Amino acid sequence: MGLLSLLRKLRPAQEREVRLLLLGLDNAGKTTLLKALASEDITQITPTQGFNIKSVLSDGFKLNVWDIGGQRKIRPYWRNYFDNTDVLIYVIDSADRKRFDETGQELAELLAEDKLVGVPVLIFANKQDLFNSAPASEIAESLGLHVIRDREWQIQGCSAATNEGVKVRGDGGEERGEPSVYFGTITLKYGMTSPRRTALNGRHDVTDGGGGFIPGMGENKQVPRVLSGGFFGYVDDAFSQRTPELPCERGETRAIGRSQQSDTQVTEVIEVKQVQILDAEPWKDEGDSAQNRLLIKGGQVVNEDQVIHADVYIEEGIIKQVGLNLITPGGARIIEAKGKYVIPGGVDTQTHFQQPVAGTVSCDDFYTGTRAALAGGTTTVLDVVMPERGESLVDAHDKWAGWAEQKACCDYGLHVGVTWWSEKVKLEMAELVSEHGVNSFKMFMAFKDQYQLSDAELLKAFNHCKQLGAVAQVHAENGDAIKEMTQRLLAVGVTGPEGHELSRPEEVEAEATQRACLLAHQVGCPLHIAPVMSRSAAEVVAAHRRRGQLVSGEATAAALATDGTHQWNRCWRHAAAHVTCPPLRPDPATPQHLAGMLANNDLQCASSNHCSFTVQQKEAGQDDFTKIPQGVNGVEDRMAVLWEKGVASGKMDLCQFVAATSTNAAKLFNIYPQKGVIAVGSDADIVIWDPTVVQRLSAKTHQQRCDFSVFEGLQCRGAPAWVLSRGRLCLEEGPAAARRWRAGPPRPAPAPPSDEFHNRSEPAEGVRNQQNSGFAVSGAQIDDKTPKRTGVKVHAPPGGKSAGSFW
Numbered sequence: 001m002g003l004l005s006l007l008r009k010l011r012p013a014q015e016r017e018v019r020l021l022l023l024g025l026d027n028a029g030k031t032t033l034l035k036a037l038a039s040e041d042i043t044q045i046t047p048t049q050g051f052n053i054k055s056v057l058s059d060g061f062k063l064n065v066w067d068i069g070g071q072r073k074i075r076p077y078w079r080n081y082f083d084n085t086d087v088l089i090y091v092i093d094s095a096d097r098k099r100f101d102e103t104g105q106e107l108a109e110l111l112a113e114d115k116l117v118g119v120p121v122l123i124f125a126n127k128q129d130l131f132n133s134a135p136a137s138e139i140a141e142s143l144g145l146h147v148i149r150d151r152e153w154q155i156q157g158c159s160a161a162t163n164e165g166v167k168v169r170g171d172g173g174e175e176r177g178e179p180s181v182y183f184g185t186i187t188l189k190y191g192m193t194s195p196r197r198t199a200l201n202g203r204h205d206v207t208d209g210g211g212g213f214i215p216g217m218g219e220n221k222q223v224p225r226v227l228s229g230g231f232f233g234y235v236d237d238a239f240s241q242r243t244p245e246l247p248c249e250r251g252e253t254r255a256i257g258r259s260q261q262s263d264t265q266v267t268e269v270i271e272v273k274q275v276q277i278l279d280a281e282p283w284k285d286e287g288d289s290a291q292n293r294l295l296i297k298g299g300q301v302v303n304e305d306q307v308i309h310a311d312v313y314i315e316e317g318i319i320k321q322v323g324l325n326l327i328t329p330g331g332a333r334i335i336e337a338k339g340k341y342v343i344p345g346g347v348d349t350q351t352h353f354q355q356p357v358a359g360t361v362s363c364d365d366f367y368t369g370t371r372a373a374l375a376g377g378t379t380t381v382l383d384v385v386m387p388e389r390g391e392s393l394v395d396a397h398d399k400w401a402g403w404a405e406q407k408a409c410c411d412y413g414l415h416v417g418v419t420w421w422s423e424k425v426k427l428e429m430a431e432l433v434s435e436h437g438v439n440s441f442k443m444f445m446a447f448k449d450q451y452q453l454s455d456a457e458l459l460k461a462f463n464h465c466k467q468l469g470a471v472a473q474v475h476a477e478n479g480d481a482i483k484e485m486t487q488r489l490l491a492v493g494v495t496g497p498e499g500h501e502l503s504r505p506e507e508v509e510a511e512a513t514q515r516a517c518l519l520a521h522q523v524g525c526p527l528h529i530a531p532v533m534s535r536s537a538a539e540v541v542a543a544h545r546r547r548g549q550l551v552s553g554e555a556t557a558a559a560l561a562t563d564g565t566h567q568w569n570r571c572w573r574h575a576a577a578h579v580t581c582p583p584l585r586p587d588p589a590t591p592q593h594l595a596g597m598l599a600n601n602d603l604q605c606a607s608s609n610h611c612s613f614t615v616q617q618k619e620a621g622q623d624d625f626t627k628i629p630q631g632v633n634g635v636e637d638r639m640a641v642l643w644e645k646g647v648a649s650g651k652m653d654l655c656q657f658v659a660a661t662s663t664n665a666a667k668l669f670n671i672y673p674q675k676g677v678i679a680v681g682s683d684a685d686i687v688i689w690d691p692t693v694v695q696r697l698s699a700k701t702h703q704q705r706c707d708f709s710v711f712e713g714l715q716c717r718g719a720p721a722w723v724l725s726r727g728r729l730c731l732e733e734g735p736a737a738a739r740r741w742r743a744g745p746p747r748p749a750p751a752p753p754s755d756e757f758h759n760r761s762e763p764a765e766g767v768r769n770q771q772n773s774g775f776a777v778s779g780a781q782i783d784d785k786t787p788k789r790t791g792v793k794v795h796a797p798p799g800g801k802s803a804g805s806f807w
Helices: 004-008 032-035 077-082 097-111 134-143 367-377 393-407 423-436 456-468 479-491 498-503 506-523 533-547 559-562 564-568 572-577 590-599 615-621 637-648 654-668
Strands: 018-024 053-057 061-068 087-093 121-126 154-157 293-297 301-302 305-310 310-315 318-323 333-336 339-345 347-349 378-385 413-417 439-444 472-473 525-531 551-556 603-607 686-696 715-725 728-730
Touching: 004 077, 018 032, 018 097, 032 061, 061 077, 077 347, 087 097, 097 121, 097 134, 121 134, 134 654, 301 654, 305 310, 318 472, 318 479, 333 393, 339 654, 347 367, 347 498, 347 525, 347 572, 347 603, 347 654, 367 715, 378 393, 378 715, 393 413, 393 423, 423 456, 439 456, 439 498, 456 472, 456 506, 472 479, 472 506, 479 498, 479 506, 498 564, 498 715, 506 525, 506 533, 525 533, 533 551, 533 590, 551 559, 551 590, 559 590, 559 603, 559 637, 590 637, 590 654, 603 637, 603 654, 637 654, 637 715
Parallel strands: 018 061, 018 087, 087 121, 121 154, 293 333, 301 339, 347 378, 378 413, 413 439, 439 472, 472 525, 525 551, 551 603
Antiparallel strands: 053 061, 293 310, 301 305, 310 318, 339 686, 686 715, 715 728
16 A cells, blocks of 8 residues: 555545645755655755755546755744644664764644644654664664554655655556655554554555555544735744653653543652762852963853954953953953853842742752852842731842842842732832842742732732832732632632642643733833743733833743653653743743744743752642742753743744843843843853753752752753853852852842833943934034045055054
8 A cells, every 4th residue: 555545535535735844854855755755866866955846647646745955043943844744754864873862852833833733643763774773673663653643644765766665656646657655664553552664675665554545544534724924924923842751651642631541650769979068168259360360262242232243351250251352361261162151140030949838948049049040041030028917028029138148149129029918018119129139029920828919909009019119020820710720629628739730720821921911001101021931921911012001021940841641751850840830831832932032032041940859849749739839949950841842942042042141131121231131341240151061951960959859851952061250260160169259249230111211210330321322424524634645655565564654
């Protein structure tokens, strides 16, 4: 049986035109395969820089085969060709074993695309004629194809160069001079647990009792697809997420819902290094040493607006010079950054170090938390002060500030939560802004009877934030709906971690986000949604921004790297470790959708929302999901995750990465240009980023104190090689330095008024407001009266001998 038999079932007699999409990595042999199918010469093959289209006529069918280039820079455009695809053909170079992980990841992302749902997939394991090629059965096991349950699929060993496994006589087509397309020799059927090999004496065939090369393909019709936006129209969700699998997940499909999986409980064991709890070590003043004078040479300096080749000279923790051929004093230490990027240190907008939660305290304090932040390239953290209901905001702030001052290894700032409302709270907010430098307050629409404010109280808090010039932040979830659904779930016996997500579905977050934007708009208050965990909530933020409202949002590292299906894992510890708030969403397309919105500036910041707990702490909710401490790790992994999901995958460029991890946060919370930019006069918070490093995130190696990582096994391309905080080396081609140094809070100042261009406050000392300067490029200039030179005397031309005076 061949492709023609499949098409007869797939298409009625009057519809004889079929669209095949041919994809795969570069150098997999796609174009060679296409030419072989079309009976064309394959001796002259060049890499496909765009796409090729071939129409193959066979037995009355017109097969329109689209061959799209597989280079990394072209892969983001694959999404433009998904519409109306009838069969996906994916080609793998079976001799290039080093790229099996990469090709497997690309295939998994394709299979998760919304526009390819239900599309049959045929995988060609090409180049079987080479001696070092892997058999199709080995490739199938390596890619985990046997867990695919949502479509018909098949893998085929072949050699496009020799035509083996590509074409055979079938249905009389070849006898009439028509090319016939065939898929045979090694067949892996949907649902099988091991490969099946068929070899038939000089010819290849499929031992399938059905009418086609894939069983059941006549009964289910294709999902209709509608072309929108033109041939090159923009398509949402360029990629799909491949969530890292842990040992207990391999070989099974994660199912959402107890009814779809066995009730058998498993225990996942991860051997974690023992974390030694260290006291903060005293800072020793090194005086005027070479440590305080650094020269970074040979790298590419990346800011939010440009990438340039430049050296950076640092003295006394401040950037003094940026450019080429710098003249610097002697004794400076030189750091060679050739082949690396020199970027601003990260600014993490949301952390929860040593935060009291449900009778316990998050396991990372300000020492281990900020130390882990430095190890990942973050040089400034903004932590959230969480007063208890009725507690003084000023007292809570002073308590948090005392913890941070004693232990913090890097610069820090504090948001203050408004967990209740009264005239006293209103007065204390003004005191925090004027005397303590606080410029942002966070309100909660969830956690009823604990932190939740009513709509009337939110309006008052937003209006007061506007009057103070502070940023209003919101945790957006409908607390009333959550409380009701939680009671229903517990009443019917749902007590496991999956109950957390079921009680807080995506629409609960989206509704609260919409309501918060509406209320803030009524009083003209700038609003920041922290965090945004779902596609629908992100779309709400984007819609209000397009209307001109001053609203921004942040996505978390966990939401960009994994999804909520882990909360249904059969290992209770694994499931509980993924419980956070708002919860991770089970929609597998959510991570890449959020990454795309960061790239488009629909969301502005990537935070960690770090609030980590040990497995033992999570076990407090063994019999009641409401008692599971909510939070995951991420402060160390944040920048590596965004680099992998944004830059390495082609969604973001370098400037967008810097904006999302550093600059936007610095501007939003009024610490720019002290932070978030590499410029003369800014703090020397610098990360030298090595894009060639490949690291695998794991609880076995991270600096955070928690004994479980939601990023376990995730491979990230790119990592910090050196990290400087105020000019002091904290990371030097290895783990973070064990010592700490004194670091005060960022320069306190209220947030700028909402109309930032027409109602600006006076700039901070040392910061030049370009709109208020006397510089102009029009009108009279200082050199207007200087006569123009008619020529320059040159003693010797370039390349000739120098006489000394000019050259």
